[in-house]
Amino acid sequence: MDLVSALVGLAVLLAATVALGVFLRWRQNRPRRHIPHEIVQPERLGADGLGENATLLQFSTELCARCPGVHRTLAAVAAAHEGVRHLDIDLTHRPDIARHFHVLQTPTTLILDRDGAVQTRFGGAPNRDVLELELARLTSETATHV
Amino acid sequence: MSDAPARGIDPRGPRFAAGITSFLLLVDVLLGLTGLSTARADAVWFAYQPLADATFIPGAEWAIRYASLAQRVLDPAFLLLLVIALLFLWGVLSPRTAPWGVLYRKAVQPRLSPPTELEDPRPPRFAQGVGLLVTAVGLMLHLVGVPWALPIAAAMAFVAAFLNAVFGLCLGCQLYLLLQRMGLVGRERAAA
Numbered sequence: 001m002d003l004v005s006a007l008v009g010l011a012v013l014l015a016a017t018v019a020l021g022v023f024l025r026w027r028q029n030r031p032r033r034h035i036p037h038e039i040v041q042p043e044r045l046g047a048d049g050l051g052e053n054a055t056l057l058q059f060s061t062e063l064c065a066r067c068p069g070v071h072r073t074l075a076a077v078a079a080a081h082e083g084v085r086h087l088d089i090d091l092t093h094r095p096d097i098a099r100h101f102h103v104l105q106t107p108t109t110l111i112l113d114r115d116g117a118v119q120t121r122f123g124g125a126p127n128r129d130v131l132e133l134e135l136a137r138l139t140s141e142t143a144t145h146v
Numbered sequence: 147m148s149d150a151p152a153r154g155i156d157p158r159g160p161r162f163a164a165g166i167t168s169f170l171l172l173v174d175v176l177l178g179l180t181g182l183s184t185a186r187a188d189a190v191w192f193a194y195q196p197l198a199d200a201t202f203i204p205g206a207e208w209a210i211r212y213a214s215l216a217q218r219v220l221d222p223a224f225l226l227l228l229v230i231a232l233l234f235l236w237g238v239l240s241p242r243t244a245p246w247g248v249l250y251r252k253a254v255q256p257r258l259s260p261p262t263e264l265e266d267p268r269p270p271r272f273a274q275g276v277g278l279l280v281t282a283v284g285l286m287l288h289l290v291g292v293p294w295a296l297p298i299a300a301a302m303a304f305v306a307a308f309l310n311a312v313f314g315l316c317l318g319c320q321l322y323l324l325l326q327r328m329g330l331v332g333r334e335r336a337a338a
Contacts, residue, residue, distance in 0.1 A: 006179035013175060017305050021313040061323055065157070065269035065316040072263065095327050104327075105320040124315075 028124025031134050037117045040110075042087070045097065051078070051085030053139055055112040056131075059103050062092045066125045070107040073128050081135065083114075113138055154264025155241075160273075161311050162254060163237075163246035167277070168307035170230055171300050177223035178297030183288060185209035208293040215289070223296050224288055230303075231281040237274035241267055244274075273310065273318035277303050 001009075040057065042050050056074045060067035071088050078086035091098045091106065101110070104123075111120040111134055120134050178184065187209045210218065218224060237244040284299020309315040 001179050001184045003180055006176055009179050010172065010176055013301055013304065014172070017308050018312075020305070021309050021315060024309070024315055025313055061326065062266075063269045063272040063318075063322045065160075065265065065273070066314070068265060069157075069263070091323065092326065098323065098327055104323065106323050 024124070028122065029126050029130045030122075031111075031126075031130065032121045032123075033119065035118060035121050037119065040112055040116045040118060042116070045087065045089050047087050047089075049085075050087075050112060050116050051114075052083030053081070053114050054084045054135060055116070056084065056086045056135075057110040057112055057118075058086065058088045059091050059098070059101065059106055059108045059110075060088055061090065061106045064106040067107045070109065070125050073125075073131070074109065077128065077131055077135065081139075084135065111135065111138060155267045155270075156250075156255060156261040157263070157265040158258070158261065159247055159250045159255070160265075160270035161314065162250045163244070164307045165311035166246050167230065167233070168304055168311050170226065171304035171307060174223055174226045174230065174300040175297050175304060177221075177226060178300055181223045181296075182210050182213055182217065182221040183223055183296040184294055187212055210288075210291050210293050213291070218289055218291065221288070221296075223300070224285065227281055227285055227296060227300055230300075231278060231285060234274050234278035234281060238271060238278060241271050241274070269316065269318070272322060273306070273316060276318040276321060277306065280306075 040050070040055075042048065045057075056078055058067070058070060058074055060071065067088075071086075074086045074088075078084045089097060091103060097103075101108070107125060109122040109126065109131075110118050111122075111131075113119050119138055122131075185208070187207055213221075233245065237247075241247060280299055280303045284296050284303075287295030287299070306317045309317060
């Protein structure tokens with residue numbers, strides 16, 4: 001292959017990689033709401049209970065570079081809101097839980113409402129503003145229902 | 147949380163290393179695209195091997211088929227990818243002494259503010275293992291004479307390293323969960 005075509009190939013590779021990165025970053029800040037609104041039983045996850053108003057349910061593995069950062073963010077969000085609890089479930093030794101919730105990437109974060117029903121799903125590392133917005137939407141919605 | 151070691155590493159270190167690695171991999175893709183791996187078997191190559199006239203051999207149009215093992219090894223793209231693979235191996239065996247990590251701690255970290263948070267060293271080490279696997283497969287296929295194997299393997303490793311360096315995304319981590327779900331890594335903890 002001559003140098004010019006090789007450089008064109010290199011430029012295509014670089015552009016495709018940047019596009020993939022932008023897409024993946026965009027997707028992880030996008031809440032998914034059209035998901036099965038299953039009621040989560042905390043005992044099955046090894047937790048003693050859920051949050052009073054909402055629960056931030058995080059799935060991690062041991063070999064997940066971004067999970068500790070998301071853990072800190074979610075813990076801070078939970079600490080800043082009354083009745084919001086953060087649970088971090090390590091899937092490293094629990095493929096059954098990963099299968100049950102169809103987790104294909106870690107971190108994955110589910111936001112549960114006051115009844116423990118899954119309302120929103122985030123794949124990846126969402127930023128704090130997006131999480132706050134989603135939490136506010138959820139708690140105001142449950143408030144109007146009551 | 148799990149039994150993570152109390153002492154973590156500066157998360158900017160692995161990203162710095164991934165930046166250098168992705169640059170080297172990009173250079174290697176260029177060498178692969180202009181080198182033996184993708185070269186056509188033109189008149190020059192046929193001059194050494196004047197036998198392929200009537201019989202059809204699959205892949206006969208690629209120069210790498212007619213290259214000797216020494217020629218395949220001495221291809222610049224092969225040599226550079228070999229160096230990169232050895233650096234991946236170093237990162238798996240001894241992350242503390244791996245060259246780019248040492249360079250980061252000696253030359254870069256003192257100029258930056260102290261890290262706001264420390265990270266578990268196991269995920270970056272796992273990612274080095276994934277890089278080693280991908281580049282090793284490319285090297286092997288090149289040695290047995292598969293055209294395009296080298297630049298494609300280098301390009302795959304480049305995508306992963308570049309996404310890590312620039313976007314902080316970790317493809318290896320996603321791969322880990324898929325492997326685990328297939329039951330290849332990790333173990334279900336025995337019921338207590």
